[in-house]
Amino acid sequence: xxxxxxxxxxxxxxxxxxxxxxxxxxxxxxxxxxxxxxxxxxxxxxxxxxxxxxxxxxxxxxxxxxxxxxxxxxxxxxxxxxxxxxxxxxxxxxxxxxxxxxxxxxxxxxxxxx
Amino acid sequence: xxxxxxxxxxxxxxxxxxxxxxxxxxxxxxxxxxxxxxxxxxxxxxxxxxxxxxxxxxxxxxxxxxxxxxxxxxxxxxxxxxxxxxxxxxxxxxxxxxxxxxxxxxxxxxxxxxx
Numbered sequence: 706x707x708x709x710x711x712x713x714x715x716x717x718x719x720x721x722x723x724x725x726x727x728x729x730x731x732x733x734x735x736x737x738x739x740x741x742x743x744x745x746x747x748x749x750x751x752x753x754x755x756x757x758x759x760x761x762x763x764x765x766x767x768x769x770x771x772x773x774x775x776x777x778x779x780x781x782x783x784x785x786x787x788x789x790x791x792x793x794x795x796x797x798x799x800x801x802x803x804x805x806x807x808x809x810x811x812x813x814x815x816x817x818x819x
Numbered sequence: 820x821x822x823x824x825x826x827x828x829x830x831x832x833x834x835x836x837x838x839x840x841x842x843x844x845x846x847x848x849x850x851x852x853x854x855x856x857x858x859x860x861x862x863x864x865x866x867x868x869x870x871x872x873x874x875x876x877x878x879x880x881x882x883x884x885x886x887x888x889x890x891x892x893x894x895x896x897x898x899x900x901x902x903x904x905x906x907x908x909x910x911x912x913x914x915x916x917x918x919x920x921x922x923x924x925x926x927x928x929x930x931x932x933x934x
Binding site for chain 1: 823850852854859860861862863864867869874875910912914920921922923924925926927928
């Protein structure tokens with residue numbers, strides 16, 4: 706069975722600073738990995754996904770994530786935080802077993818200080 | 820429709836009552852998922868459908884919870900004898916099987932409050 710661990714339920718950065726949100730996964734088969742974002746009072750939307758092509762994945766709004774198999778990690782980064790990045794971020798893992806069952810981490814809330 | 824639609828957006832009920840939550844997926848999406856999100860938590864998997872059949876219902880917490888998708892499109896999550904612990908946001912998502920990556924498209928959720 707697959708699982709996801711997000712380190713840090715809350716992360717606070719200053720505007721313009723580096724954003725780093727950590728995610729580690731566990732999977733017995735090659736996984737697909739995702740980051741979803743949930744803005745206040747909105748539904749979850751896809752930020753980026755890893756599907757076994759390039760290990761460095763670029764997403765929307767300047768975010769990117771790197772798949773590191775040896776570390777079973779898929780950390781999310783952005784070089785320079787913007788106030789509009791304040792949201793909840795969820796890492797998720799999915800495996801193809803004839804269909805997809807996606808498991809989510811507990812989430813990390815990002816605060817951006819002016 | 821353009822996106823996943825969930826109704827009602829808010830539902831307040833009394834303990835012991837029966838509740839139905841509806842999800843209308845993106846047209847053409849063959850896979851449909853139900854998740855439950857409690858305050859401060861990530862989405863918790865409940866069940867997913869491939870077409871009309873439940874491919875995996877291992878996340879349903881007990882036999883008070885049941886979901887159907889009779890025509891392979893709209894799905895209804897049914898909760899019997901509701902309990903205060905059932906209070907949460909119930910999320911529906913759909914996926915295009917041909918995408919072959921499991922990317923999910925979410926609705927805005929149905930917030931259930933059991934008094």
